[in-house]
Amino acid sequence: MASVVAIIVDIVRSRELEDRAAAQTMIESTFAKVAAVHPPVRPLWATVGDEFQIAMPDVASAVRTTTLVRLLLTDGVDCRFGLGSGEVIEVRPGASGPIQDGSAWWSARDAIDEARRREKSTAPYARTWYRAAAAREAASEGLVNGLLLLRDELVSGMSPRERRLAAGSMLGRTQVELAADEGVSQSAVSQNLRRSGAQAIAAAMDALAPDRRRNS
Template structure:
């Protein structure tokens, strides 16, 4: 894989995976959920399982990565949480292994640092943190400020609010969402406003617009 321009690597792990009674069923559910993300967001390396409770992916730019990690959190089965470490830099192939090419590079080093930081924050007063960014650059603070707000809003949502946010991000109308949920369109509108979903949708639109 070409190391220039810089790429964005993502490391994902399942939070508290050992506490689930049927680990194999959990893995299947998460792989199915992440398959939805892979169908929506173009990736140089789609989200795929690696070892134990870890998944990895590579994207061409940060905007795609932010969208993918947001969708990934929203498609997870109810009660399941994952952490996301995002790094930026070069991705290089250094050999071959049992499951394919062995990759290395600064994108992976910083992604590993980022997921370690996300894990540390999760067990602090910032317990809502699920996503962290590390590119060892001045933009880190700006990206993480956005992620802090995003994680707190999404973390405070109930399952219906998450479904409605996901639907909006994927282009569903409020009328369609109302039909899917068996509620009125007015109730959908109120939920989107009350839950903070409108802010998340607006932020995602700004990021996508800036990336074009």
């Protein structure tokens, strides 16, 4: 048995999308791009309907991955995430890889159900929740979920350009490079990153794992 952070992903309001197949393809390519920066234990794979699963080595990489995915998605496509830390058991081989079970997946299922419940009640901007299977890690749930709620509200309020700039900055691109892409000045990029909350999000990601660079 291996200890990981399992992530269950589904598409927000998928039935309202004009082209669900295109949305699924976009999600898969976005996760693949992020995986080049934050390698998963097991890459994203589709399960049933509009749901996907992926396994990350720790909470910090899971939070960073879901942050970048939300920032990089475009054309009205958004995702909901359930993060669960715990153990993963490989039950038997399957067509798309080993069939897995274990406390990490049970926790992730509870977490995405809670994210969906909060989104429909008191926190319409909520897209992510975290559950820890081990009692010794349960104390961290509140801290991680507090961060996720604030992150999701900031990201949900960003314009497409603000998301692009935030993602580019987190991926290690310079403000000069981002300015060239957007056809604006470096000063405008700097102001945008401060005003949108992108710098705060990046600082929060660094605080999760201060011994690692954002783009390593």
